Amino acid sequence: MHICIVYDCLFPWTIGGAERWYRALAERLAADGHQVTYLTMTQWDADAPPALPGVTIIPVSPRAALYQDGKRRIAPPLGFGWGVLTHLARHGRRYDVVHLCSFPYFALLAAGLLRRVCGYHIVCDWFEIWSRDYWRDYLGRLGWIGWTVQSLCARVRQRAHVFSRLHEARLHDLRLNGSIDYLPGLALAPATGDSLPARIPPTIVYAGRMIVEKRVPLLVEAIAIARQSVPELRAILFGNGPDRPRVEARITALELSDYITLPGFVEAEILEQAMREALCIVQPSEREGYGLVVVEASARHVPAIVVAAPDNAAVELIEPGHNGFIADPPTAQALADTLLMAVGQGAELRQATAAWYAANADRLSIESSLRAVSASYAG
Structure with missing residues (x-):
């Protein structure tokens, strides 16, 4: 078969879960x-x-910054969608399948527009489906436009892949024009190495972009509360982004500068060592399409803590007390309580996390999803 994969980013020039996929x-x-x-x-x-061995790479739009102030810019997706449309108009008949990501949406709409003319099938990966409320929060009064475009994408005839039950249900609610396959595996195998004991003093790790929806200031406030019971508690917050000044301000206001470090983005080896030695890895985000951090932490026998939120699919990957905890409600106090539970269970929780990962590693591996997709094409 001749398969056309469509995504506006390519690993490792852009780093992320979808890029690796x-x-x-x-x-x-x-x-x-x-x-x-x-x-x-x-x-x-x-x-x-x-x-890439055996892969023809074709750029269909020029280089452009994808984000501004932590949000996706509209011009690059429009340009990429136009590039996909013009390419498929010229060459679409040579493809048996066009396999793409629902977001950014314009490429899917372009592929759908030419599907019948060119005769290819469409396979689409839906990593996230945003709710009306989230679109409103994200775009304000223009949120209805995002919701409408997303709904139009669901009307394109396709075979859909989803990676969480949350977004499987939402895609059903959008009345998808096609079938839906649930593929829970997106995690790469961790770097080789034995599990390590938690460092002393106990240290929390966050790794990711510092943008509003990641809610890193909430973690800073939770650490301040937890330190009232465990004053030796420390934290390393890896990453940068437009919300970093607010994070720094909360650290200063709560007099935590001696206990929380902000190294920014670091070499992979440094991050790997910190993750393996962490008391726990915390992701206080209100929106996660999958929750890769939970699996990555569990693979290193380190528990993860996430927060309950309507748009957070990461909670599906937590079995409280087995590989981490869910802060519910998503408040600083609730998050502090889960941090204290992680401290209290210590090595016992790390052992439980190792057992949880051993039981779920294959199901949640990217290899399991690749096998499923490969088999579907073979069939």
Whole structure:
């Protein structure tokens, strides 16, 4: 088969869970003997084009910054969608399948517009489906536009993949025009190495972008509360973003500068060591399409803590007391209480996390989802 994979980013020029998924998918399908073309946005220098074994990479839009103030810009997705539309108008008949991501939506709409003319099938990965309320919070009075575009994408005839039960239910509610497959595996196997005991003093780790929906200031407030019971508690907050000044301000206001460090983005080896030695890894985000951090923590035998929220699919990956905890309600006090439970259970919780991961590793691995997709194409 000739399969066209469509995503505006390419790993490792852009780093993220979806980027890793599409690169791994392209390489797997090529290894299976399929002819694979990857449409993306230019992200590399002209003298150093990317090369994937068995994969033809075609940039259909110019390099552009994807984010501004922590939010996706509208111009790059529009440009990418137009590039996909013009490419498929010229070459779409050569493809048997166009496999893409629902977001950014314009590429899916472009593929849907030409589907009948070109005769290809559409396979679409839905990592997230945003609610009306979230669109309103994200775009204000223009939120209805985002909701409408998302709903139109569901009307495109397709075979859909989802990676959480939350978004499977939401896609059903959108009355998807097609079938839905649930693929829970997105985690890469961790770097080799034995599990490590938690460092002393006990240290919490956060790793990710510092944007409003990640709610890192909430974690800072929870640490201040938890330190009233465990004064030796420390934290390392990895990452940067537009919300970092607010994080720094809360640390200063709560007099935690000697106990919380902000190293920014660091080398992978440094982050890996910190994760393995952490008391727990905390993700206080109100919105997660999957919750990869939970699996990544569990793979290192380290419990994870997340917060309950309507748009947070990460809670599906937590078995409280087995591989972490869920702060519910999503307040600083509730989050502090879960931190204290992690301190209290100590090595026992790490052992339980190791057992949980052993029982769920294959189901949640990216390899399990790649096998399922590969088998579907073979069939």
